[in-house]
Amino acid sequence: MSDLGRKGFGDKVSEAVKPDSQKSTLEKTKETVTDQVDKVAGGVVPDNQKSFGQTLGDKAQSGADTAKSDAKDHQATLADTANEYLGAGKEKLAEAVEYVSGAISGAKEGGEATKK
Numbered sequence: 273m274s275d276l277g278r279k280g281f282g283d284k285v286s287e288a289v290k291p292d293s294q295k296s297t298l299e300k301t302k303e304t305v306t307d308q309v310d311k312v313a314g315g316v317v318p319d320n321q322k323s324f325g326q327t328l329g330d331k332a333q334s335g336a337d338t339a340k341s342d343a344k345d346h347q348a349t350l351a352d353t354a355n356e357y358l359g360a361g362k363e364k365l366a367e368a369v370e371y372v373s374g375a376i377s378g379a380k381e382g383g384e385a386t387k388k
Contacts, residue, residue, distance in 0.1 A: 279310040
């Protein structure tokens with residue numbers, strides 16, 4: 273049971289169960305709008321004025337939103353770290369190529385000097 277003006281739990285479940293590929297543009301838009309209205313209503317009404325079920329649902333939604341946000345933040349951090357390691361790897365590879373090239377050139381010059 274949901275509080276007055278709030279999105280019902282049954283509606284939330286049925287929306288989550290139906291794949292987006294089977295929803296019309298109107299359905300997707302309606303879900304997006306009603307989800308946002310429900311989140312705003314959940315944040316405006318104090319917990320002591322909500323039913324137990326609504327409070328529990330709002331806490332679960334808040335936790336899910338926080339987890340998504342944290343995952344996004346960590347994803348960006350991991351991408352940055354991976355790019356830093358990739359850059360360092362390229363730099364070390366270039367140094368190795370330069371060293372090997374120098375060693376081969378030195379060996380070639382030494383071999384030619386010995387022939388003379």
